[in-house]
Amino acid sequence: MALDAEDALIPVPQLAAQLRALLPEGKAAGLRFSIENHFNYPSPRMVALLDTVADDALGVCLDVANSICAGEWPMQTVRMLAP
Secondary structure: OOOOOHOOOOOHHOOOOOHOOOOOHHHHHHOOOOEOOOOOOHHHHHHHHHHHHHHOEEEEEHHHHHHHOOOOOOHHHHHHHOO
16 A cells, blocks of 8 residues: 555544554455555654554555655665665
8 A cells, every 4th residue: 555645644543543443354365555655644653654564464665765865875775664
């Protein structure tokens, strides 16, 4: 999935609650979820979201082209999102 500028307006705890609600059914089906880093949803905010959700079924699909569009150097983005 990709989060966009409109999603960046949703407070992190509220967005995390929305994502947490999706996880049990997906996990029961053997799914994992990933959020693509996107130039309209900055990496530091994505880290905050992932830390708030705190579930191994949710991770990152990293696109270094998007990090460049966001004004982040690719390795900067990788260092933030890899953990």
